[in-house]
Amino acid sequence: MRYISTRGEADTLSFEEALLTGLASDGGLYLPEKWPAVVPSEILEMSGKSYSDVAMRIIWPYLGNLIPSADFEKIITAAYATFDHDAVTPLVQLSKNEWVLELFHGPTLAFKDIAMQFLSRIMEYVLVRRGERVTIVVATSGDTGGAAAEAFQGLDSVDLVVLFPAGRISDVQRRIMTTSGKANIHALEVKGTFDDCQELVKAMFRDSKFRHDVKLSGVNSINWARIVPQITYYFYAAANLGSPHRPISFAVPTGNFGNIFAGYAAKKMGLPIKNLIAASNENDILPRTIDTGVYEKRAVIATISPSMDIQVASNFERFLFDAQERDAAIIRKQMASLSKSGRFEVLNGPEVLQENFSASAVREDEVIKTIRETISRSGYMLDPHTACGVATLASHRCSGPETKVVLATAHPAKFPETMHNIVASTVNLPTRLERIMTDEEHVERVENNLDYVKNYVRSCVRAAQ
Ligand SMILES: *Cc1c(COP(=O)(O)O)cnc(C)c1O
Numbered sequence: 160m161r162y163i164s165t166r167g168e169a170d171t172l173s174f175e176e177a178l179l180t181g182l183a184s185d186g187g188l189y190l191p192e193k194w195p196a197v198v199p200s201e202i203l204e205m206s207g208k209s210y211s212d213v214a215m216r217i218i219w220p221y222l223g224n225l226i227p228s229a230d231f232e233k234i235i236t237a238a239y240a241t242f243d244h245d246a247v248t249p250l251v252q253l254s255k256n257e258w259v260l261e262l263f264h265g266p267t268l269a270f271k272d273i274a275m276q277f278l279s280r281i282m283e284y285v286l287v288r289r290g291e292r293v294t295i296v297v298a299t300s301g302d303t304g305g306a307a308a309e310a311f312q313g314l315d316s317v318d319l320v321v322l323f324p325a326g327r328i329s330d331v332q333r334r335i336m337t338t339s340g341k342a343n344i345h346a347l348e349v350k351g352t353f354d355d356c357q358e359l360v361k362a363m364f365r366d367s368k369f370r371h372d373v374k375l376s377g378v379n380s381i382n383w384a385r386i387v388p389q390i391t392y393y394f395y396a397a398a399n400l401g402s403p404h405r406p407i408s409f410a411v412p413t414g415n416f417g418n419i420f421a422g423y424a425a426k427k428m429g430l431p432i433k434n435l436i437a438a439s440n441e442n443d444i445l446p447r448t449i450d451t452g453v454y455e456k457r458a459v460i461a462t463i464s465p466s467m468d469i470q471v472a473s474n475f476e477r478f479l480f481d482a483q484e485r486d487a488a489i490i491r492k493q494m495a496s497l498s499k500s501g502r503f504e505v506l507n508g509p510e511v512l513q514e515n516f517s518a519s520a521v522r523e524d525e526v527i528k529t530i531r532e533t534i535s536r537s538g539y540m541l542d543p544h545t546a547c548g549v550a551t552l553a554s555h556r557c558s559g560p561e562t563k564v565v566l567a568t569a570h571p572a573k574f575p576e577t578m579h580n581i582v583a584s585t586v587n588l589p590t591r592l593e594r595i596m597t598d599e600e601h602v603e604r605v606e607n608n609l610d611y612v613k614n615y616v617r618s619c620v621r622a623a624q
Pocket of ligand 1: 414417419
């Protein structure tokens with residue numbers, strides 16, 4: 160399996176190279192040359208299989224000849240043994256045709272663990288084999304940084320630097336990043352917004368000397384190895400709900416378009432998905448694009464579902480490339496237009512989008528109402544991100560008779576203040592996370608200053624020494 164860039168001007172890479180490179184050298188994102196197929200009889204056989212067995216079947220063809228199958232099996236087994244539910248991603252029924260797929264049973268209570276627990280292990284495996292060490296720098300709006308800190312802690316081949324915006328994430332989110340106690344994890348609290356953190360990271364990647372000196376690598380969802388493991392749970396859930404004989408729709412809380420793009424990939428591999436529904440909060444760039452065919456950036460609005468407060472959905476580029484006949488010249492034009500004027504038009508307008516997705520934006524009052532109503536109708540507590548998914552099902556466009564699955568992307572205990580305001584009761588952390596509220600925090604408070612941050616990174620990471 161080889162990987163090509165959406166912008167068509169970077170080298171074709173193996174999985175190993177794409178894993179270590181992250182963003183393509185032409186600014187594009189890597190995609191497999193073609194989609195591996197899963198046939199209906201295999202989907203039938205997945206029902207009743209363990210999560211790890213399904214993961215092995217789905218991820219394997221993407222790896223090429225990266226790794227012997229016995230080593231791969233060890234990595235998958237260890238990655239999903241960190242989850243505190245036997246099913247890894249259990250299904251919970253809300254009503255007759257409506258299910259929640261809980262993706263938050265990993266060590267940091269958000270679905271990012273599903274990809275990160277795999278990514279850290281496969282990266283460590285590859286780096287040890289190469290005798291190399293890298294520095295991973297990542298900006299986070301809350302969940303990615305914690306999942307990365309947990310997954311990379313204590314690894315000899317990786318130093319991790321997480322940049323997070325001061326005062327804009329919950330105490331639980333911050334403490335997951337700052338209480339690991341491991342010397343290779345560095346949490347930087349930046350005086351600024353998530354966008355400022357993101358810009359600092361991008362600027363470090365643009366500086367080729369710095370990039371080379373510290374052997375910079377990335378683990379946000381532009382890295383293809385973040386997307387692949389997420390394809391698994393679409394197959395796993397669908398197979399357990401009667402696929403391929405029964406059509407299934409998925410509602411997906413969406414920010415950077417990574418999670419829902421994994422659903423699109425599942426469909427391309429042969430999973431009969433009826434409808435993929437992107438659920439946004441008030442940051443509605445995707446619903447607007449799907450309605451009008453015009454992708455247009457606006458200012459970010461702060462909401463109670465902060466992990467979806469995003470206006471540039473990076474992974475959307477992967478879908479555009481695949482849906483526009485994989486013509487990189489069109490992508491280059493659209494991305495140039497985006498950076499020049501903040502907008503571009505999708506080829507063939509809304510039709511090509513609506514063939515693949517529907518979407519709605521959920522207002523804050525609807526999120527709150529949905530959380531309260533779901534508790535009273537089924538006794539189930541949604542977090543604010545998942546509530547956006549449940550709310551989209553209530554909208555008329557998604558009311559078919561088929562089985563519907565909402566992806567639950569975070570545990571409500573990750574947002575205790577918000578949940579307390581909505582449901583007027585306390586949501587307890589699972590026991591294994593209780594320690595973070597009392598363990599000592601290690602955090603460096605920094606100004607939004609590129610030179611300072613770069614010097615800090617140089618001074619603390621082992622790859623530069
Ligand atoms: C990251 C995140 C999302 C958005 O996922 P994308 O892959 O960026 O679309 C939704 N909910 C939660 C809780 C998240 O952490």
